[in-house]
Amino acid sequence: DAEITQSPRHKITETGRQVTLACHQTWNHNNMFWYRQDLGHGLRLIHYSYGVQDTNKGEVSDGYSVSRSNTEDLPLTLESAASSQTSVYFCASRSGAATEAFFGQGTRLTVV
């Protein structure tokens, strides 16, 4: 069955370190998204991609970057982790308009 997976599920890192969160989907969806989930803020869009070599900034993109070298993967990189980036991160993909978005299981990141 097609799926979307995130790794790692949990990560503890130190302030200032570079961290990369992986997202892999097997639906062959062009559209992929990264969100962070925080109490009181719901889900906020970090970055998104509409296809290979396409990346776009979302609402809260500062301190994050993504790359899209193939259809299946959209890794999220925290260039220099900060405590404010402690959060739960969700990756999602969808094929296009009016279609369901499928979410990964989430990555809980703690920056100490």
Added chain:
Amino acid sequence: AQRVTQPEKLLSVFKGAPVELKCNYSYSGSPELFWYVQYSRQRLQLLLRHISRESIKGFTADLNKGETSFHLKKPFAQEEDSAMYYCAQAGNAGNMLTFGGGTRLMVKP
């Protein structure tokens, strides 16, 4: 910018009571609207979308363009409905989904 507002962060009801989770959106055209649900420690999953006009697990949602609302309703809440509910919209900004702040529904026995 697109905005989705869920005014209630927490909604607590007793089992068997009616439930209405409010959602207001900002897009002036013909938006795509969705309700997603997140059960404890699980990933978000689609509950329903306005284009399908369906009822899932007893929940329904009607698009009211005049009030720019897409409230989620269920006539008789069940304990297993306890979860986090997110309203989302996609509009002319491509296929990006914008989410509201979420409402935690607690159904008490």
